[in-house]
Amino acid sequence: MNAVGDVCTQNPDDKRVLKTKSIYIFLGIIALFTVVTIALAAATLAVVIRRVKSSTNAECNHGMLVCSIHIDHMMNHLKELQKIADTSNNNRAIHTQGFNRTLDYITNYLTKNTNLKVQTQFFPFDSFTLNSDPTLRSYINGEEVNLIYGLTQDFTFMQYSGSADFSDPVRLTSIPNVGCDESDWQAATPSPENSVVLVKRGICAFTDKSLLAAKYRVAGLLIYNDGATCDRNPPLAAPVHQDASFPALFLSFQAGTNLVNAAQDSTTNAGVRIYISTTKVPLPVGNICAHTVTGDATQTIVIGSHSDGVPAGPGINDNGSGSAMNLVLATNLARLFQTSNYASYKYRVKFCWWGAEEVGLVGSEYHVEQAKISTVEGERISDYLVNLNYDMLGSPNFQLGIYDGNTADLSMTPPKAIPGSIRLTELFRDWFISENLPFNMSEFSGRSDYGPFLATGIVASGLDAGADGTKTKDERDYYDQMLGQGKGGIAGAIHDPCYHQACDSLANINPLAYEKLTQGAAYVLEYLGRHSDLRSYLYPQAQIRQLEKLSPYKSIPKYNAQREFFKKTDL
Secondary structure, eight states, X not given: OOHHHHHHTOOHHHHHHHHHHHHHHHHHHHXXXXXXXXXXXXXXXXXXXXXXXXHHHSOOOSOHHHHTOXXXXXXXHHHHXXXXXXXXXXXXXXXXXXXXXXXXXXXXXXXXXXXXXXXXXXXXXXXXXXXXXXXXXXXXXXXXXXXXXXXXXXXEEOBXXXXXXXXXXXXXXXXXXXXXXXXXXXXXXXOSTTSEEEEEOOSSOHXXXXXXXXHTTOSEEEEEOOOSSGGGSSOOOOBOOTTOOSOXXXXXXXXXXXXXXXXXOTTOOEEEEEEEOEEEEEEEEEEEEEEOSSSEXXXXXXXXXXXXXXXXXXXXXXXXXXHHHHXXXXXXXXXXXXXXXXXXXXXXXXXXXXXXXXXXXXXXXXXXHHHHHOOSTTTSGGGEEEEEEEOOOOOTTOOOEEEEGGGOOTTTSOGGGHXXXXXXXXXXXXXXXXXXXXOEEEEXXXXXXXXXXXXXXXXXXXXXXXXXXXXXXXXXXXXXXXXXXXXSOOTTSBXXXXXXXXXXXXXXXOHHHXXXXXXXXXXXXXXXXXXXXXXXXXXXXXXXXXXXXXXXXXXXXXXXXXXXXXXXXXX
C-alpha cells in the first residue's frame, strides 16, 4: 500500500496526531499563500506607480487609447467591487445582492460617464434551495441501513437535484467505468432506466454525468468519490445540470463502494430509498452591453468579460479584474471619441459584461443564441466580427497569457474562425515583444465566455494572468530575465493562490501584470478599430477554404466551463 493509503488507514491515535500536524501544515500553507500574494502585489505596486507617474510626464509612444491606460483607473473600480462584496456577504455570485449591486455599479458608471448606448439583457437561470436535510437508506437483502448526511459523513446533496420521496426501495445499478461515455451506460446491468444509478467520480464534469443519467431515464443518481487521495474520500458539494428532475446525491468513497459491491453481486437484492425536497425557481440574471454610437453596426467588435463571481469569495481577480478593465476601455474610448484629435472607428465597438459565467458560460451563450435569431441590425450574429475576452488579469503569481489560436480543437471549431484567431494571437504576441515583456500561450479551450462565439464561427482571442495552473521554474526564470531578478514570481506555486476562495480580494491583484495586460488589450482594440478592412483581415477566404478541406469539424457542440464553481481537479 502506498503512503497515501497508509495515511488514510492509520489508527485513531495516529489520526489525531496527523490531524494536528495537518492543521499546522494547512495553516502554514495559507500563511504562505497570503505572504506570497501580499509580497508579489507589494513588490510590483511600487514599480507600477513609478511607471505610471513617469508616463504622465513623458511622451507616450503608443496609440492614444493605450496611453490612456493607468493602473489606478482599474484599481479604483476594483475598490468599489470590493466594497460591494464587503456589504454583500463577501461574494458577488449570481442571485445575490452582491451580483445585483455589481450590475448596478457598471450600468450607473457607464450612464454617467460615457455616451455609450447601454442595454441590459435578462435571461432565466434557476435558483436552488434545499428545503430540509435529505435521507438515504440502503436495503441489502432486506437489511436497512440509514446513511449519515453531511459533508464529512456518508453523503450530501448535489446542487440542482430534483425532489423525491421513495416509498419503497428502488433497485441499484452500477455504471461501469466513470459514466462519461454512452457505452458505459449501455453496458450497465440491470438497465439504468428506472434504477438508482451509482457513478464513480472522474474524467468528465458532474453535469455531463447527470445529462447522461437523464437520457437513460434513471430514477436517481448517486455519484461517489473515487478515493484516489485522502481528500477524495468524503462526499463533495457539487452540481448536476440545472434541469435535473431526479434526486442526485454525492456519496463518500466508502459508502459508494459498499453500495457498488452490493449492486454488482447477482446474489444480492440491493436498493435504496431517497427523500429530498428542493425548490428550483427561475430567476433573472443580467448581461450588460454598451456600444459606441458611431461605427458600422454590421461590423461590430465585441469586448467581453464576466461580471459574476463564485459564492466562496468577493471574486476581485476572477473576474472583477476583467470587469474593471472593460469599464476602463469603454470609458476611455468613449471619451477619446468625443475629442477633436481622435477619429471614430469604422466599426462599432460593443463592450459586454456577461452574467453566470461561473455556472457554465450561461450569459454569453444566451447572448449568442439570441443573436442567431435576431433581425435587428447590429444585434445579429452576422454583424459580429470578433470577440475579445478578458478573464482573470491580476493573478499574483502571474503569467502574461495570450489565448493561442493554434491550439483550437479542429473538431469543435468551425474552420472560418481559426485563421483570424491565430492572427489575433500573433497580434497580441507582437505587442508583448515590442514592449520587451515575457508572455505565455494559454490553451484555446473555450473555458471562458469566448467559447460560445468561437463555436458559432466568430473569431476570438483574449488575455489572462492564469488561474490554477502552476508556474514552472523555467517560466519563473524567463520572467525574471525579462522583468528583473525577483519579479518573475514563485516556481511551484499556482498563478492565483486565491482562485475561487475567500481570499480573492483586493490584495490578490498584481498591479504590474494587470496594467500590462490592459494596455495589451487597448493596443489590439485600437489596431482593429483602425484597420481598413477588418472582415478580410479576420476571415481570409483562401485559408478558410483550405482548412475546410482538411478539418475534421462536423458540427457545433457547445463549449462548457465545466461548472466554474468548482476547479478542474473537482471532476
